[in-house]
Amino acid sequence: MSRPQPLPHDAPAFRPLYLQIKDLLVRSLEAGEWKPGEAIPAELDLAARFRVAHGTVRKAIDALAADNLVVRRQGKGTFVATHTEEGPSAFRFLHIRRDDGAAEYPASRLVDVRRGRAPAEIARLIDLKAGDPVVVIRRVLDWQGAPAVLDEITLPGALFRGLTRAKLAAYQGSMYGFFETAFGVRMLSAQERLKAVAADAAAAALLGVDEGTPLLEVDRVAFTYGGRPVEFRRGLCSTARHHYFNALG
Amino acid sequence: MSRPQPLPHDAPAFRPLYLQIKDLLVRSLEAGEWKPGEAIPAELDLAARFRVAHGTVRKAIDALAADNLVVRRQGKGTFVATHTEEGPSAFRFLHIRRDDGAAEYPASRLVDVRRGRAPAEIARLIDLKAGDPVVVIRRVLDWQGAPAVLDEITLPGALFRGLTRAKLAAYQGSMYGFFETAFGVRMLSAQERLKAVAADAAAAALLGVDEGTPLLEVDRVAFTYGGRPVEFRRGLCSTARHHYFNALG
DNA sequence: CAGTGGTCTAGACCACATC
DNA sequence: ATGTGGTCTAGACCACTGG
Numbered sequence: 001m002s003r004p005q006p007l008p009h010d011a012p013a014f015r016p017l018y019l020q021i022k023d024l025l026v027r028s029l030e031a032g033e034w035k036p037g038e039a040i041p042a043e044l045d046l047a048a049r050f051r052v053a054h055g056t057v058r059k060a061i062d063a064l065a066a067d068n069l070v071v072r073r074q075g076k077g078t079f080v081a082t083h084t085e086e087g088p089s090a091f092r093f094l095h096i097r098r099d100d101g102a103a104e105y106p107a108s109r110l111v112d113v114r115r116g117r118a119p120a121e122i123a124r125l126i127d128l129k130a131g132d133p134v135v136v137i138r139r140v141l142d143w144q145g146a147p148a149v150l151d152e153i154t155l156p157g158a159l160f161r162g163l164t165r166a167k168l169a170a171y172q173g174s175m176y177g178f179f180e181t182a183f184g185v186r187m188l189s190a191q192e193r194l195k196a197v198a199a200d201a202a203a204a205a206l207l208g209v210d211e212g213t214p215l216l217e218v219d220r221v222a223f224t225y226g227g228r229p230v231e232f233r234r235g236l237c238s239t240a241r242h243h244y245f246n247a248l249g
Numbered sequence: 250m251s252r253p254q255p256l257p258h259d260a261p262a263f264r265p266l267y268l269q270i271k272d273l274l275v276r277s278l279e280a281g282e283w284k285p286g287e288a289i290p291a292e293l294d295l296a297a298r299f300r301v302a303h304g305t306v307r308k309a310i311d312a313l314a315a316d317n318l319v320v321r322r323q324g325k326g327t328f329v330a331t332h333t334e335e336g337p338s339a340f341r342f343l344h345i346r347r348d349d350g351a352a353e354y355p356a357s358r359l360v361d362v363r364r365g366r367a368p369a370e371i372a373r374l375i376d377l378k379a380g381d382p383v384v385v386i387r388r389v390l391d392w393q394g395a396p397a398v399l400d401e402i403t404l405p406g407a408l409f410r411g412l413t414r415a416k417l418a419a420y421q422g423s424m425y426g427f428f429e430t431a432f433g434v435r436m437l438s439a440q441e442r443l444k445a446v447a448a449d450a451a452a453a454a455l456l457g458v459d460e461g462t463p464l465l466e467v468d469r470v471a472f473t474y475g476g477r478p479v480e481f482r483r484g485l486c487s488t489a490r491h492h493y494f495n496a497l498g
Numbered sequence: 499c500a501g502t503g504g505t506c507t508a509g510a511c512c513a514c515a516t517c
Numbered sequence: 518a519t520g521t522g523g524t525c526t527a528g529a530c531c532a533c534t535g536g
Contacts (some may be wrong), residue, residue, distance in 0.1 A: 014532070016505060042521060053507045058523085068498055074522045075514035093497050190497040195488035196445035196463035214445035214463035220497075239444035246495055248342050248439040248469075249317055263513070265524060291502060302526045307504085323503045324533035 018059035021050055025064060029080060030225045036082035036180055040070065043078070068092070069188065083176035083187065090174050093190055093222075096141070096149055096237055097245045104143060108175070111138035111150075111206065113165035115157060122154050125221050126229045133157030137168065137175075140206055148242045150206050154232045159185055185230055190222040194244065199236070207238045216244055267308035270299055274309060278318060278329060279474045285331035285429055289319065292327070317341070318437065332425035332436065339423050342439055342471075345390070345398055345486055346494045353392060357424070360387035360399075360455065362414040364406060371403050374470050375478045382406030386417065386424075389455055397491045399455050403481045408434055434479055439471040443493060448485070456487045465493055 025040070034040050041049070047057045061078055064070045071079050071089075083090060091105055098104060113135065120130040128134070134154050141149040153175070155163070160183050171178040179185045195217045204211040218235040237244065274289070283289050290298070296306045310327055313319045320338075321327050332339060340354055347353060362384065369379040377383070383403050390398040402424070404412070409432050420427040428434045444466045453460040467484040486493065 018505080039521095044521090054509090056506060059505085061522095072522065073515090075516080075520080077521060095495070095497075192495045192497065194443060194465060194493040194495070196465045196486075197488075198463050214447050216443060216445045216465075237445075239446075244443040246344070246441045246443070248344075248441065267524080288502095293502090303528090305525060308524085310503095321503065322534085324501080324535080326502060326534095 017052060018056050019063070021046075021052065021057060021060040022063045024050070025060060026069065026225070029064075029069060032184070034080050036080045036186065037084065039077035039079050067188070083174055083180050090177065093176065093187070093220075095192075095218075095244050095246060096235075096242050098143055099241050099243055106141035106143050106148070107145075109140045109142055109147075110165060110169055111140060113137050113163070113168060118154070122232050125232050126154070126156060128156055135160050135163050139175075143242065146241070147207050148238050150203055150236045152234045156230060159183060159230060186224055187222045187231065188224055189227075190220050190231075193219045195219075197236070199238075203236050207236065209238050209240070213238070215239070218244065266301060267305050268312070270295075270301065270306060270309040271312045273299070274313060275318065275474070278313075281433070283329050285329045285435065286333065288326035288328050316437070332423055332429050339426065342425065342436070342469075344441075344467075344493050344495060345484075345491050347392055348490050348492055355390035355392045355397070356394075358389045358391055358396075359414060359418055360389060362386050362412070362417060367403065371481050374481050375403070375405060377405055384409050384412050388424075392491065395490070396456050397487050399452055399485045401483045405479060408432060408479060435473055436471045436480065437473055438476075439469050439480075442468045444468075446485070448487075452485050456485065458487050458489070462487070464488070467493065 025046075028034065040046075043054060043057050043061065046061075047054050050057065061070065061072070065072055065078075068081055071081050073079065088103075094105075096106075115133065115135055117131045118126075118128045118134045122128075122134070123130045123132060134157050137151070137153040137155070139151050139153070140147045141151065160179075163183070167182065168175075168178060171182070176187045179187065196214050197217045199207065199209055199211055199213045199215050201211050203215065204213065207215070209215075216235075216237040216239050218233075218237060220231070220233040220235070221229050222231040222233070224230045274295075277283065289295075292303060292306050292310065295310075296303050299306065310319065310321070314321055314327075317330055319327050320330050337352075343354075345355075364382060364384055366380045367375075367377045367383045371377075371383070372379045372381060383406050386400070386402040386404070388400050388402070389396045390400065409428075412432070416431065417424075417427060420431070425436045428436065445463050446466045448456065448458055448460055448462045448464050450460050452464065453462065456464070458464075465484075465486040465488050467482075467486060469480070469482040469484070470478050471480040471482070473479050
């Protein structure tokens with residue numbers, strides 16, 4: 001998996017003003033000038049700050065909103081996107097659904113949290129060297145008490161220093177909300193690769209299926225600002241009563 | 250699977266001009282006023298036709314482009330999107346990739362083309378009644394001569410009257426290009442549901458794997474204008490050297 | 499060169515949320 | 518009433534394509 005939108009090799013001779021302003025806003029977001037969930041300045045204020053017309057700032061913010069970096073709310077303002085909110089947007093990255101279509105979100109149950117060293121294949125995916133320290137979280141997602149997904153999440157140890165099982169267990173909300181709140185690491189995009197595999201003994205036990213049962217294997221690399229990879233996650237999903245959903249545009 | 254964007258139940262008291270113009274343009278596209286691949290009128294001409302400002306037409310066309318109904322080309326014009334073109338956009342709907350990342354597109358090999366009656370589960374998905382006439386196409390996708398995907402494609406018989414194996418085999422290009430050219434049916438969006446299943450004897454033989462091998466099952470419903478479903482497709486993918494790719498925004 | 503889409507401005511006004 | 522984002526206008530100018 002490659003980084004999203006690497007810088008083009010041949011520099012664009014011409015870069016529209018609104019994209020330059022977008023870049024400035026991205027830098028402010030990255031620097032934490034406005035925190036997740038907070039409002040950024042009003043469009044007219046930004047227009048004044050950058051000495052451009054209202055419409056130019058709007059195009060810049062439109063682009064930010066298209067990238068899910070901010071959320072516009074008419075009459076209220078423009079807010080820094082966050083994983084800590086209620087509602088379906090909190091599960092933007094979860095593509096596993098129940099077959100019956102019931103709009104229900106899973107509960108997360110921790111299996112273990114370990115510290116260790118990155119194996120070569122995973123290190124390559126998240127810009128580490130083989131043997132670099134990592135944190136590995138294993139957890140099960142239950143829908144109505146029935147397990148369907150087993151996740152193994154590998155994070156760079158350097159970015160998640162204080163991460164312990166206790167802190168993670170204490171947090172209410174999605175895991176990306178926790179990463180954002182506790183470590184200031186914001187997951188902005190991800191790439192997934194899916195395969196079908198046979199359940200091994202360990203996965204079978206945790207998911208309550210027979211060994212050898214076909215499972216959906218979902219490998220994800222998640223990226224933060226600048227397309228920097230900061231998480232590798234392998235999900236194993238029992239598709240007896242669930243499936244992976246994808247809308248094609 | 251539900252239709253994409255069903256009409257909201259409570260009529261929007263206020264509909265922006267540019268969306269009204271977008272709707273008018275969609276109706277013209279649907280009516281075939283401009284054929285796939287052709288240019289639509291210049292923005293200033295459309296602005297004159299609808300008696301609105303340039304910027305308003307642009308927003309309407311922006312929305313069409315975001316929906317992949319048209320493609321903008323600076324200096325040349327705005328063109329009706331088509332599945333019959335070269336390049337990666339011709340494979341917008343194909344999410345199966347080689348593990349090694351080689352940018353190579355598969356060759357399609359027909360297994361058979363039959364006419365029959367829709368079973369209840371499939372009829373429900375593509376707005377038919379059980380027993381309505383359908384066309385069923387089976388084909389295998391080969392990457393470098395090695396089979397990886399077995400597709401079974403079910404189409405409403407009424408929309409695809411003259412479809413024969415010979416005509417399909419003779420067509421050069423993607424299947425959606427063929428549907429567009431030969432039957433005027435344009436696939437605009439789709440929804441997929443993925444599961445992991447064990448290969449049965451028939452699939453195993455066609456894909457060159459052992460019976461029982463875990464396969465990726467990809468169920469797709471494709472939609473044309475107005476969110477009308479017009480295709481159901483079940484793909485079975487051997488994930489030994491391929492995977493399903495998805496980018497999360 | 500003319501014609502197309504793409505950018506930018508300046509300002510007016512509308513819709514929504516809040517006080 | 519005020520402040521926010523959302524729409525619409527009118528016009529100027531830029532960048533790209535092709536004759």
